[in-house]
Amino acid sequence: MLSELPLLSLVIWLPILGGIAVLFVGDENPGRAKALALTVAILTFLAGIPLYTAFDAATASMQFQEFLPWIPAFSANYHLGVDGFSMPLILLTAFMTVLVVIAGWEVIQYRIAQYMAAFLIMEGLMIGVFAALDALLFYVFFEAMLIPMFLIIGIWGGPRRVYATLKFFLYTFLGSVFMLIALIYMYNQANSFEILDFHKLPLTLTEQVLIFFAFLLGFSVKVPMWPVHTWLPDAHVEAPTGGSVILAAITLKIGGYGFLRFALPITPDAAGMLDWLIIALSLIAVVYIGLVALIQQDMKKLIAYSSIAHMGFVTLGFFIVFGLHRSTGSLSGAAMGIEGGMVQMVSHGFISGALFLCVGVLYDRMHSRQIKDYGGVVNTMPVFAAFMVLFGMANAGLPGTSGFVGEFMVILSSFKAGFWIAFLASFTLILGAAYTLWLVKRVIFGDIGNSHVAELEDVSNREIIMLSLLAAAVLLLGVWPDPLTSVMHATVDNLLQHITATKL
Amino acid sequence: MNFVAPDFTPVLPELFVLTMACAVLVIDVFLEQRQRHITYGLAQLTLLGAALLILATRAQAPVTTMFGHYIKDAMGDTLKLFVCLASAAAFLYSRDYLRQRDLFKGEYFVLGLFGVLGMMVMVSAHSLLSVYLGLELLSLSLYALVAVDRDSPVASEAAMKYFVLGSLASGMLLYGISMIYGATGSVDLQVVADAVAKQSSSDLVLVFGLVFLLVGLSFKLGAVPFHMWLPDIYQGAPTSVALYIGSAPKLAAFALVMRVLVDGLGGLQSDWQQMLIILAVLSIALGNLVAIAQSNIKRMLAYSTISHIGFLLLGILAGTPEGYTASMFYAIVYVLMAVGAFGVVILLSRTGFEAENIDDFKGLNDRSPWLAFVMMMVMMSMAGIPFLAGFYAKWVVLQAVVDIGLVWLAIVGVLFSVIGAFYYLRVVKCMYFDKPEQSEAIEISRDVEIAISANGLLLIVLGLYPTGLMAWCAAALLN
Numbered sequence: 001m002l003s004e005l006p007l008l009s010l011v012i013w014l015p016i017l018g019g020i021a022v023l024f025v026g027d028e029n030p031g032r033a034k035a036l037a038l039t040v041a042i043l044t045f046l047a048g049i050p051l052y053t054a055f056d057a058a059t060a061s062m063q064f065q066e067f068l069p070w071i072p073a074f075s076a077n078y079h080l081g082v083d084g085f086s087m088p089l090i091l092l093t094a095f096m097t098v099l100v101v102i103a104g105w106e107v108i109q110y111r112i113a114q115y116m117a118a119f120l121i122m123e124g125l126m127i128g129v130f131a132a133l134d135a136l137l138f139y140v141f142f143e144a145m146l147i148p149m150f151l152i153i154g155i156w157g158g159p160r161r162v163y164a165t166l167k168f169f170l171y172t173f174l175g176s177v178f179m180l181i182a183l184i185y186m187y188n189q190a191n192s193f194e195i196l197d198f199h200k201l202p203l204t205l206t207e208q209v210l211i212f213f214a215f216l217l218g219f220s221v222k223v224p225m226w227p228v229h230t231w232l233p234d235a236h237v238e239a240p241t242g243g244s245v246i247l248a249a250i251t252l253k254i255g256g257y258g259f260l261r262f263a264l265p266i267t268p269d270a271a272g273m274l275d276w277l278i279i280a281l282s283l284i285a286v287v288y289i290g291l292v293a294l295i296q297q298d299m300k301k302l303i304a305y306s307s308i309a310h311m312g313f314v315t316l317g318f319f320i321v322f323g324l325h326r327s328t329g330s331l332s333g334a335a336m337g338i339e340g341g342m343v344q345m346v347s348h349g350f351i352s353g354a355l356f357l358c359v360g361v362l363y364d365r366m367h368s369r370q371i372k373d374y375g376g377v378v379n380t381m382p383v384f385a386a387f388m389v390l391f392g393m394a395n396a397g398l399p400g401t402s403g404f405v406g407e408f409m410v411i412l413s414s415f416k417a418g419f420w421i422a423f424l425a426s427f428t429l430i431l432g433a434a435y436t437l438w439l440v441k442r443v444i445f446g447d448i449g450n451s452h453v454a455e456l457e458d459v460s461n462r463e464i465i466m467l468s469l470l471a472a473a474v475l476l477l478g479v480w481p482d483p484l485t486s487v488m489h490a491t492v493d494n495l496l497q498h499i500t501a502t503k504l
Numbered sequence: 505m506n507f508v509a510p511d512f513t514p515v516l517p518e519l520f521v522l523t524m525a526c527a528v529l530v531i532d533v534f535l536e537q538r539q540r541h542i543t544y545g546l547a548q549l550t551l552l553g554a555a556l557l558i559l560a561t562r563a564q565a566p567v568t569t570m571f572g573h574y575i576k577d578a579m580g581d582t583l584k585l586f587v588c589l590a591s592a593a594a595f596l597y598s599r600d601y602l603r604q605r606d607l608f609k610g611e612y613f614v615l616g617l618f619g620v621l622g623m624m625v626m627v628s629a630h631s632l633l634s635v636y637l638g639l640e641l642l643s644l645s646l647y648a649l650v651a652v653d654r655d656s657p658v659a660s661e662a663a664m665k666y667f668v669l670g671s672l673a674s675g676m677l678l679y680g681i682s683m684i685y686g687a688t689g690s691v692d693l694q695v696v697a698d699a700v701a702k703q704s705s706s707d708l709v710l711v712f713g714l715v716f717l718l719v720g721l722s723f724k725l726g727a728v729p730f731h732m733w734l735p736d737i738y739q740g741a742p743t744s745v746a747l748y749i750g751s752a753p754k755l756a757a758f759a760l761v762m763r764v765l766v767d768g769l770g771g772l773q774s775d776w777q778q779m780l781i782i783l784a785v786l787s788i789a790l791g792n793l794v795a796i797a798q799s800n801i802k803r804m805l806a807y808s809t810i811s812h813i814g815f816l817l818l819g820i821l822a823g824t825p826e827g828y829t830a831s832m833f834y835a836i837v838y839v840l841m842a843v844g845a846f847g848v849v850i851l852l853s854r855t856g857f858e859a860e861n862i863d864d865f866k867g868l869n870d871r872s873p874w875l876a877f878v879m880m881m882v883m884m885s886m887a888g889i890p891f892l893a894g895f896y897a898k899w900v901v902l903q904a905v906v907d908i909g910l911v912w913l914a915i916v917g918v919l920f921s922v923i924g925a926f927y928y929l930r931v932v933k934c935m936y937f938d939k940p941e942q943s944e945a946i947e948i949s950r951d952v953e954i955a956i957s958a959n960g961l962l963l964i965v966l967g968l969y970p971t972g973l974m975a976w977c978a979a980a981l982l983n
Contacts, residue, residue: 140890177918
């Protein structure tokens with residue numbers, strides 16, 4: 001019965017239409033606009049739950065498929081479907097949006113209806129990116145996302161918001177237009193925009209390399225990978241809390257997802273040939289960006305750099321499989337790399353979102369993000385301090401939290417590929433612990449830093465709700481990752497079979 | 505000597521516009537200023553009537569009349585329909601603007617109608633003579649329209665500039681026509697096409713004729729390096745005239761290029777393809793780069809037009825049916841966007857205040873959220889962001905050039921559209937991120953509001969579902 005319903009369309013269009021409805025309720029009725037936005041966000045999340053419960057983990061084929069002709073002249077179709085990669089990310093998106101709506105509840109005073117609407121529309125578009133099985137449809141969602149995020153940072157952001165949002169927009173736009181040309185080129189070869197047809201498309205090595213670089217440009221900006229990461233700290237610092245949460249928790253994952261859906265299966269030979277490049281960039285992100293994070297004075301900037309370092313782990317996990325396959329000839333450890341990357345993505349979604357929310361909680365009270373303005377927060381906000389320490393530990397990769405699971409899996413599989421890769425990758429455990437714990441130490445612990453800190457009030461019920469939801473997710477995934485990993489086994493195996501078979 | 509009357513039925517819409525334009529001219533003489541809305545109403549009625557006539561007499565197969573000088577086919581019908589609709593929208597948006605500036609005169613609408621007639625002739629021209637006839641009818645109307653505000657020195661200067669440069673371009677065009685006539689012995693495009701096809705090697709005179717013809721056409725299109733007039737005219741002319749020049753004439757220019765280059769000189773495709781590549785690359789590059797430096801919104805839109813013309817040429821130079829379809833789709837979508845953009849600029853102007861600068865858009869979201877939203881949709885569409893019609897327009901022309909193996913051209917195109925995105929975003933930035941500098945409420949008549957809303961929403965609808973218009977363009981070019 002549930003599979004009869006167009007569930008994916010529902011979770012895409014419900015928030016988009018809901019967002020438009022919120023716009024029409026208008027800024028004149030902030031209360032009703034907020035209530036409607038929350039209802040829509042929760043309904044979307046509820047509508048997404050059957051995607052998990054009715055998901056068949058035994059198969060790697062696309063599920064919940066929907067197919068409608070869209071632009072027949074170019075055989076582009078409205079084709080949706082999910083597998084073990086996209087389904088968890090869709091749920092993550094729906095979950096985080098609920099939190100973002102709650103987080104903006106009392107904080108946003110200016111044009112609250114537009115704010116809520118932007119996030120709801122953003123949610124629909126992001127889910128569309130994950131669900132699209134047609135390359136053109138994917139691209140449309142992928143690019144359309146820029147509009148709401150551009151507005152979110154630009155309207156509700158900090159003092160340098162215009163610079164940050166323009167940089168964000170143009171960086172991402174530049175990256176993705178090359179992807180568009182690659183898609184058009186492949187359409188001319190395959191006469192179809194189906195992503196699954198692209199997977200089967202035979203391509204020469206030169207074509208593969210060029211297409212791979214086009215994808216790399218598009219997705220590495222989104223992830224972001226060193227050296228195209230510079231937009232992220234700016235965007236994060238200037239964005240309102242909700243914008244930072246969505247950026248860190250979801251849009252970065254779209255870059256990682258893009259590698260899994262496009263770059264790896266479409267150009268396996270090029271990816272195998274150039275895996276050293278991605279691994280090198282990932283390790284630079286892990287080590288160098290980790291060091292950069294250490295010296296940040298701004299809490300949001302620190303978490304932003306930490307995000308880049310953690311995403312380096314994701315790309316490392318995805319690309320380690322080639323070396324592993326070459327050196328061992330088997331795929332046994334490779335699955336762990338990709339699964340580790342996926343777990344890391346979901347877990348980082350929770351943790352980075354939580355940390356940005358924590359910074360938001362502090363910022364709402366003190367209107368400062370500078371670490372030096374804080375100190376001894378635990379004395380005035382004990383409940384908040386408990387949450388912040390938990391998320392800090394999770395960010396550092398403490399066993400028992402979700403942060404540990406993904407990092408451990410990736411390091412384990414990179415050990416099989418080469419000692420030095422694993423050695424460098426494990427720096428993240430040291431550096432991550434260093435910058436996160438030092439942040440927590442300077443902000444939370446110690447004596448009360450100044451009179452403003454002394455006047456702080458502890459978290460409200462609204463804030464407790466959103467933080468404890470995330471805390472539960474972080475702990476649950478940390479001690480029992482099986483619900484997440486079990487749904488992707490079949491998909492990962494299928495991907496590995498595909499990418500290790502040459503296309504030449 | 506026996507006289508054979510040509511078949512007049514294929515030119516029924518043109519005859520209707522001609523008759524009505526003359527009638528409006530006469531009727532207007534007997535009206536007082538406060539009754540001027542009758543002139544306006546009649547002009548709108550003419551355009552809508554012509555649109556209905558075009559729909560009612562749609563051509564199944566191409567018909568030529570006037571001894572081969574005139575053709576009625578599906579492409580012509582489609583373009584003429586959009587010419588009429590775009591001009592009607594231009595009149596509608598301009599109405600209040602003209603009233604506030606004492607420009608609400610009969611001449612304005614009569615000239616506008618004659619311009620529409622010129623465009624219709626251009627669209628349906630099937631010989632080099634009728635091409636020239638239509639072009640001059642349009643151009644002369646436009647020269648006068650630019651100068652319609654007699655007391656404005658800027659407008660007079662713009663009109664003068666336009667007239668001198670336009671005449672030069674017409675001279676080039678005529679010279680090219682004479683050479684082609686010399687080489688092929690006819691001005692009828694069908695005969696020209698046959699003669700060109702018969703030639704084994706390309707004739708030097710013919711190629712020279714092509715070059716001059718192309719110079720003239722590029723001038724009318726506003727392609728770099730023949731674009732100099734465009735920014736000055738857009739800026740100098742009253743906004744309502746800039747709106748008129750910026751919209752429907754581009755459709756006619758597209759038709760002109762199709763008729764002359766593809767239908768007439770299709771045999772020389774390898775020659776004009778090279779030239780169009782140069783024109784297209786230069787237009788895209790210069791248009792997008794220089795637009796960044798503009799602070800005047802009309803001037804910025806002028807440079808944006810130049811870059812859009814470059815993209816339009818990409819589809820034509822591909823030389824494939826898909827490419828022509830892509831260009832036609834681009835032209836129609838472009839007109840929709842241009843009408844919308846200038847429409848919003850006009851609506852922001854009030855008595856004693858011209859919205860000229862990008863800064864005048866500051867805080868529009870606070871003053872009128874809906875208008876700001878429409879403008880944002882137009883700007884994003886021009887930048888080629890998906891979910892909006894402009895994305896598909898860019899996408900189909902890029903696809904056409906990738907199709908013929910010119911991937912580098914597509915890369916140039918997308919690179920410059922990223923650069924171009926910046927100045928469109930700057931308008932959005934002003935509207936949404938800045939605080940308003942003026943607090944006067946924006947008053948818009950109900951009908952104009954509906955029209956501008958439909959305009960913006962159409963960009964979204966076409967963005968979500970471009971199939972209908974795309975199939976229409978493909979079908980129109982099929983026969």
